[in-house]
Amino acid sequence: MCQKNYDVVVCGGGVAGISAAIAAARQGMKTALIEKQCLLGGLATSGLIYIYLPLCDGYGNQVLKGISEEMIRRCVEYGPFDVPESWGGPEGGNPGISGKRFQCCFSPAGFTLTLDKMLQEAGVDLWLDSMIIDAETNGRDLRSVTVANASGQVKVEAKCFVDATGSAYVVQIAGGKVFRHENFLTPWVVENSENPEWFQIDGSLHVRCEGAIKDEFKYQNSDNGKQVTGFVRKSWEMLRKRYDVLSEEKRKKNYPVHLPAMPQLRKIGRINALYTLDEPTQKIRFEDSIGLIPDWRKASEPWDTPYRSLIPADLNNLLAAGRCMGTAGEAWEVYRVIPVAAYTGEVAGLAASIAVKDGVTPADIDFKKLKSKLPGTGEKA
Ligand SMILES: Cc1cc2nc3c(=O)[nH]c(=O)nc-3n(C[C@H](O)[C@H](O)[C@H](O)COP(=O)(O)OP(=O)(O)OC[C@H]3O[C@@H](n4cnc5c(N)ncnc54)[C@H](O)[C@@H]3O)c2cc1C
Incomplete structure (x- = not known):
């Protein structure tokens, strides 16, 4: 079987995976992004989703920054919508199309064209039409994934992986624990x-x-x-x-x-994380906080997020990002959406690059190094 080697391999080209791959590549990592479809953006584009939900708290304050903000500012590049000029009034507004928060609509096809440009600018090696079908472990260490594409089967090795498959699929095939959820239909x-x-x-x-x-x-x-x-x-x-x-x-x-080219399942599978977010965390500040997250459902104080929620408890060399990270209950509802997936993807990509540079597992990185690279959240706009 043909073999390839990378520093970081990101599994899944939804917004979380794209953000993770861009973040790792910008840190100088030799990075691959592996996606089974021939589109980029995952559910956000193939699922015909079109609202980039808010980056603000609904009271006029910016919460999310970094690649999540870059994406919303660029997602309208191929028309036809406008990114808001301000961060929204104190009245907040509903998360609908006419809401007053910092959010906007995008054309799913246009967004794919923009996401591809962002990956090219960062120097990410993109594998489309490439399905991850197997994972090789040595004890708790994930060593490689097997990809099936037009070349046949290819073994792809990396020093660190990010599972951004939206369903924790890589964790599942590597033998890690995955929790599932029920869904309702809104085609x-x-x-x-x-x-x-x-x-x-x-x-x-x-x-x-x-x-x-x-x-x-x-x-x-x-x-x-x-x-x-x-x-x-x-x-x-x-x-x-x-x-x-x-x-x-x-x-x-x-x-x-x-029609949607991906099943419109909101919550499929999530990892068994070192810390699973399940309760509102507005009143908590975690020592390993990776930043605040806005609640898209209502104007309110943002949620704090521990780094441990991106790390599977049962596997090394691997982080999870986006809607398959360690969230349950109400938190899963808050964290599964596009801007938050992009943000947690960026954090996973940064953490993976620190782990690779220092030759440690994601759980063992020097958290201060990650903190110093975070794009920052929770400031007045
Ligand atoms: C009906 C519905 C409406 C929604 N509305 C909104 C909304 O208005 N605004 C909003 O912000 N959010 C909305 N969401 C949620 C949001 O779209 C997603 O939760 C978010 O886009 C998830 O991003 P992700 O990158 O974590 O995962 P995904 O988008 O699922 O990306 C995962 C990627 O991994 C790929 N992949 C999976 N398995 C493999 C494999 N084995 N090999 C290779 N590639 C693989 C997939 O093809 C996919 O591209 C909605 C969701 C649904 C279902």
């Missing part, structure tokens, strides 16, 4: 319609959310391939019901243009 579709009810990409195309969550479609598991297939097909069924009632004449003007 989104890009459609052409005379009567747009949702957000407009241009005069005709818009994204529509089939919002009604019917009881029969509530809370599906995604513990195996069959359940995921069932989940996706149920979302198609819901969408079909919408078009089936239209007359033939109407269907000439109202029709689906693009």
